[in-house]
Amino acid sequence: xxxxxxxxxxxxxxxxxxxxxxxxxxxxxxxxxxxxxxxxxxxxxxxxxxxxxxxxxxxxxxxxxxxxxxxxxxxxxxxxxxxxxxxxxxxxxxxxxxxxxxxxxxx
Numbered sequence: 001x002x003x004x005x006x007x008x009x010x011x012x013x014x015x016x017x018x019x020x021x022x023x024x025x026x027x028x029x030x031x032x033x034x035x036x037x038x039x040x041x042x043x044x045x046x047x048x049x050x051x052x053x054x055x056x057x058x059x060x061x062x063x064x065x066x067x068x069x070x071x072x073x074x075x076x077x078x079x080x081x082x083x084x085x086x087x088x089x090x091x092x093x094x095x096x097x098x099x100x101x102x103x104x105x106x107x
């Protein structure tokens with residue numbers, strides 16, 4: 001059975017905005033997290049703090065990138081790969097150019 005307390009505390013009526021209580025609603029979202037705005041007993045929208053939204057979008061983008069990387073690895077064909085030597089030659093980069101480059105940290 002779903003937790004009804006959680007559902008009730010995370011929903012607000014659109015009438016709160018009509019009564020001029022938007023500031024209170026926004027403070028509650030910042031303090032307690034996302035809220036579902038109800039209109040005529042139907043979910044109308046979800047309110048999130050900017051921080052929650054950014055975090056959520058970062059997770060979505062990470063999941064998309066992981067799916068893309070997984071798909072590419074599943075379809076990888078080593079016979080189509082280009083060697084580092086060939087890439088460097090095509091770009092006219094030599095060992096001295098690389099040794100002069102700054103160190104790059106990859107997370």
